[in-house]
Amino acid sequence: MESSQPVSYNSDTIAAVATPPGMGAIAIVRISGKNSLETALKCFKPKSSEISQNTIQSHHLYFGEVYSEGKVLDEVLLTYFKAPHSYTGEDAVEISCHGSEYVQQALLQTILDVGARMASPGEFTLRAFLNGKMDLAQAEAVADLIASESKAAHRMAINQMRGGFSEKISELREKLVNFASLLELELDFSEEDVEFANREQFILLLNEIKKELVGLKESFVMGNVLKKGIPVAIIGKPNVGKSTLLNAILNEEKAIVSEIPGTTRDAIEDTITLEGYSFRFVDTAGLRDSTDIVENMGIEKTYDKIEQARLILYVCDISSMNKTSMAELLNDYKSYINNKNKHFILVANKIDQMEEVPGHLKELLDLETVFVSAKRKENIHLLAETLVNHVKNDSPGDDVLVNNSRHYEALRNALDSINVVEQGFENNIPTDLVAIDVRQALYYLGSITGEVTSDEILGNIFGKFCIGK
Amino acid sequence: MESSQPVSYNSDTIAAVATPPGMGAIAIVRISGKNSLETALKCFKPKSSEISQNTIQSHHLYFGEVYSEGKVLDEVLLTYFKAPHSYTGEDAVEISCHGSEYVQQALLQTILDVGARMASPGEFTLRAFLNGKMDLAQAEAVADLIASESKAAHRMAINQMRGGFSEKISELREKLVNFASLLELELDFSEEDVEFANREQFILLLNEIKKELVGLKESFVMGNVLKKGIPVAIIGKPNVGKSTLLNAILNEEKAIVSEIPGTTRDAIEDTITLEGYSFRFVDTAGLRDSTDIVENMGIEKTYDKIEQARLILYVCDISSMNKTSMAELLNDYKSYINNKNKHFILVANKIDQMEEVPGHLKELLDLETVFVSAKRKENIHLLAETLVNHVKNDSPGDDVLVNNSRHYEALRNALDSINVVEQGFENNIPTDLVAIDVRQALYYLGSITGEVTSDEILGNIFGKFCIGK
Numbered sequence: 001m002e003s004s005q006p007v008s009y010n011s012d013t014i015a016a017v018a019t020p021p022g023m024g025a026i027a028i029v030r031i032s033g034k035n036s037l038e039t040a041l042k043c044f045k046p047k048s049s050e051i052s053q054n055t056i057q058s059h060h061l062y063f064g065e066v067y068s069e070g071k072v073l074d075e076v077l078l079t080y081f082k083a084p085h086s087y088t089g090e091d092a093v094e095i096s097c098h099g100s101e102y103v104q105q106a107l108l109q110t111i112l113d114v115g116a117r118m119a120s121p122g123e124f125t126l127r128a129f130l131n132g133k134m135d136l137a138q139a140e141a142v143a144d145l146i147a148s149e150s151k152a153a154h155r156m157a158i159n160q161m162r163g164g165f166s167e168k169i170s171e172l173r174e175k176l177v178n179f180a181s182l183l184e185l186e187l188d189f190s191e192e193d194v195e196f197a198n199r200e201q202f203i204l205l206l207n208e209i210k211k212e213l214v215g216l217k218e219s220f221v222m223g224n225v226l227k228k229g230i231p232v233a234i235i236g237k238p239n240v241g242k243s244t245l246l247n248a249i250l251n252e253e254k255a256i257v258s259e260i261p262g263t264t265r266d267a268i269e270d271t272i273t274l275e276g277y278s279f280r281f282v283d284t285a286g287l288r289d290s291t292d293i294v295e296n297m298g299i300e301k302t303y304d305k306i307e308q309a310r311l312i313l314y315v316c317d318i319s320s321m322n323k324t325s326m327a328e329l330l331n332d333y334k335s336y337i338n339n340k341n342k343h344f345i346l347v348a349n350k351i352d353q354m355e356e357v358p359g360h361l362k363e364l365l366d367l368e369t370v371f372v373s374a375k376r377k378e379n380i381h382l383l384a385e386t387l388v389n390h391v392k393n394d395s396p397g398d399d400v401l402v403n404n405s406r407h408y409e410a411l412r413n414a415l416d417s418i419n420v421v422e423q424g425f426e427n428n429i430p431t432d433l434v435a436i437d438v439r440q441a442l443y444y445l446g447s448i449t450g451e452v453t454s455d456e457i458l459g460n461i462f463g464k465f466c467i468g469k
Numbered sequence: 470m471e472s473s474q475p476v477s478y479n480s481d482t483i484a485a486v487a488t489p490p491g492m493g494a495i496a497i498v499r500i501s502g503k504n505s506l507e508t509a510l511k512c513f514k515p516k517s518s519e520i521s522q523n524t525i526q527s528h529h530l531y532f533g534e535v536y537s538e539g540k541v542l543d544e545v546l547l548t549y550f551k552a553p554h555s556y557t558g559e560d561a562v563e564i565s566c567h568g569s570e571y572v573q574q575a576l577l578q579t580i581l582d583v584g585a586r587m588a589s590p591g592e593f594t595l596r597a598f599l600n601g602k603m604d605l606a607q608a609e610a611v612a613d614l615i616a617s618e619s620k621a622a623h624r625m626a627i628n629q630m631r632g633g634f635s636e637k638i639s640e641l642r643e644k645l646v647n648f649a650s651l652l653e654l655e656l657d658f659s660e661e662d663v664e665f666a667n668r669e670q671f672i673l674l675l676n677e678i679k680k681e682l683v684g685l686k687e688s689f690v691m692g693n694v695l696k697k698g699i700p701v702a703i704i705g706k707p708n709v710g711k712s713t714l715l716n717a718i719l720n721e722e723k724a725i726v727s728e729i730p731g732t733t734r735d736a737i738e739d740t741i742t743l744e745g746y747s748f749r750f751v752d753t754a755g756l757r758d759s760t761d762i763v764e765n766m767g768i769e770k771t772y773d774k775i776e777q778a779r780l781i782l783y784v785c786d787i788s789s790m791n792k793t794s795m796a797e798l799l800n801d802y803k804s805y806i807n808n809k810n811k812h813f814i815l816v817a818n819k820i821d822q823m824e825e826v827p828g829h830l831k832e833l834l835d836l837e838t839v840f841v842s843a844k845r846k847e848n849i850h851l852l853a854e855t856l857v858n859h860v861k862n863d864s865p866g867d868d869v870l871v872n873n874s875r876h877y878e879a880l881r882n883a884l885d886s887i888n889v890v891e892q893g894f895e896n897n898i899p900t901d902l903v904a905i906d907v908r909q910a911l912y913y914l915g916s917i918t919g920e921v922t923s924d925e926i927l928g929n930i931f932g933k934f935c936i937g938k
Contacts, residue, residue, distance in 0.1 A: 026937070142567070
């Protein structure tokens with residue numbers, strides 16, 4: 001990944017390696033621009049002499065050789081994508097070569113030598129957007145799709161790429177446009193004292209739009225969490241077995257996701273994937289022993305971590321609990337359960353050190369408690385299930401979730417404008433002034449799908465893509 | 470890269486990710502086996518409803534969706550390769566998906582779920598060999614091609630993959646077969662006392678074959694060196710500037726290869742690529758100051774390193790040389806120049822500390838001496854040129870070079886057999902006994918291209934391939 005500003009659209013020929021960096025059986029160099037085929041044929045020689053630029057068909061593979069400095073560089077397959085039936089919407093060519101790092105780079109260099117230019121990050125997708133092959137939200141989803149590391153993140157990205165989110169925004173815009181038309185109509189005839197729709201009706205319409213905007217905006221919390229991994233804080237007093245529990249969960253994870261090699265566990269030490277959801281464990285070892293948890297939350301850093309968490313695992317040593325510590329625990333519990341954005345799960349650890357749950361702890365059974373032995377790895381799967389179930393319950397199925405902070409900002413701004421419109425109605429502000437804020441809301445919604453945009457916004461978005469996409 | 474034994478050939482459906490591991494714009498999952506298309510179509514749904522298993526054409530791309538658990542996993546391009554027009558010679562399918570690690574693995578898993586089996590390392594190429602799409606030496610060149618990191622290594626691999634080496638072996642075998650026929654003929658009529666070819670003629674023929682075998686065998690030194698990097702030992706007394714010189718060369722290299730990003734400099738610290746040749750610098754810092762270089766060579770370890778080197782850079786501090794040290798140096802020089810497998814280059818360093826070469830050093834000008842200032846990076850390009858020129862002069866252009874130790878062993882064995890044949894003639898051994906050794910030589914040559922082979926040999930060769938090739 002590199003950052004650079006893509007330039008405004010022109011159809012010069014760009015090229016880049018499109019497959020992941022490194023060595024593999026096959027690699028692909030991608031070319032796009034109106035002279036793609038002509039450029040490729042300057043170094044590609046088909047095996048069959050009957051094939052020429054004029055006879056090459058779109059979406060067909062041709063076997064041949066790439067020449068560099070008069071010698072065969074590689075035996076390759078060439079595919080031509082005739083505009084507009086390509087990813088970018090332009091004429092495009094893909095050359096599939098042997099996946100040696102040397103061959104990949106030499107092939108790219110050869111193509112650059114015969115007239116192509118190295119593509120900027122995301123430039124292929126930028127062209128796809130500029131050619132109307134996809135809107136801006138869909139283009140952003142392409143980057144999310146490529147970066148997705150869990151099933152949940154992948155599902156959001158693929159839905160968004162396939163236009164689910166864009167459709168929702170489009171529906172909202174349509175409603176707002178209708179609303180604006182009604183307003184304009186009222187404005188046109190305002191001097192004639194005709195009231196086409198009374199303000200109560202306007203307010204009803206507005207509330208409907210507002211409700212949807214609020215819903216979308218609020219979905220960002222979950223969307224962002226699913227995309228980046230659900231933050232889970234493991235808290236509790238020292239020596240209750242927090243680290244052992246974390247290790248036990250991580251081991252469990254290895255088994256669960258063993259069919260998907262290469263997950264990112266090594267990169268972010270404490271991120272694991274359970275049933276397609278990525279969980280990001282947050283260390284809160286800073287809790288002091290001598291004071292209660294609420295007091296500990298006063299310690300700024302730990303508080304922040306707990307604040308960021310969506311799920312809190314409160315670990316206790318069940319084998320050493322008495323009535324006092326039990327009361328304290330229940331008190332903590334109550335302080336948490338009313339926070340609608342968090343789930344508080346009690347992890348009663350060290351069940352291996354007791355035979356049954358004593359009477360004074362029975363109350364725990366009414367709470368959401370998982371009894372485990374972290375040391376012996378007993379019931380860790382129940383804890384994993386509990387974590388997953390909470391996320392499943394929070395996830396609105398296939399509903400659209402906002403997971404991009406740019407979209408979130410735009411929705412927030414649109415909602416602010418709608419709130420101003422609402423206040424305008426309440427305060428009997430003249431219709432023409434109200435209409436300005438409606439247009440402002442439309443502008444913000446339009447910025448999500450790219451109906452309104454700027455080179456700077458495009459530069460920011462596509463500069464974060466990888467080269468070759 | 471993983472190691473495992475490919476099983477003997479059957480045409481069950483195998484699948485693997487073929488592009489390099491990691492994240493990129495595009496990744497490819499490859500499927501091969503007689504049910505490839507049927508298997509792929511269990512999870513792939515073409516966008517156009519008119520396309521079905523019966524109407525899908527070979528070498529044509531189809532846009533569609535892959536479904537997993539009833540949901541769209543990705544939008545992909547599918548290509549069908551109808552047997553025998555595929556890499557493996559079997560029916561094959563390639564699915565090009567978005568290059569997210571999650572998508573790649575999920576797509577592969579989906580294909581495995583609908584009936585394919587995970588391919589062993591090199592199993593696609595093994596099938597290509599077993600189906601007669603390439604011989605064994607060509608198959609081995611595929612692995613070399615993928616692993617090639619320098620232009621020289623790449624050139625050898627591509628020539629071998631395209632059959633250059635196999636052709637040479639085939640010519641040699643043909644000559645040997647002719648030779649064997651003549652022998653058999655003599656054998657058939659031996660009781661009739663007819664001499665079809667006299668033994669001198671046989672010896673002439675044999676010498677011709679032998680000469681070619683020796684040439685090929687000896688080319689292994691250069692072939693291996695070009696494949697793995699040319700070992701260069703930088704030697705010399707302490708404080709003459711060896712490390713500074715190495716740093717200067719490495720910097721120079723950065724500039725020279727800047728158009729090819731991602732070379733392996735970081736992996737093997739002191740390997741650099743100059744004009745397409747990979748040089749592997751060997752550290753010989755162990756030379757002691759107080760003794761002369763020949764004595765130092767007695768130190769086993771340093772001696773080994775110098776022994777392995779093909780090029781020796783003997784660095785001296787030219788600014789502090791007197792007649793004695795000059796005489797010593799010339800003495801060292803003479804001990805090296807007669808070694809035909811090595812080149813000895815004098816590097817007269819620290820020219821920045823003197824105005825001109827004094828009279829008593831003029832003799833250096835007759836030797837192969839490069840005058841440099843490592844500190845100021847002066848004339849480092851001349852040194853680089855000298856290194857490259859030596860390799861160029863050693864390289865027999867586009868001639869076939871043996872670069873595989875299995876081939877080298879086979880050639881050595883074939884040559885041994887031919888030597889036995891020759892001795893047989895000299896000692897008037899009966900023709901039928903001589904013929905056995907001729908057949909033995911044929912066997913060894915045949916093992917190179919795989920005319921004769923075994924599951925064990927195939928397992929060894931293809932087990933070293935990457936999965937997906």
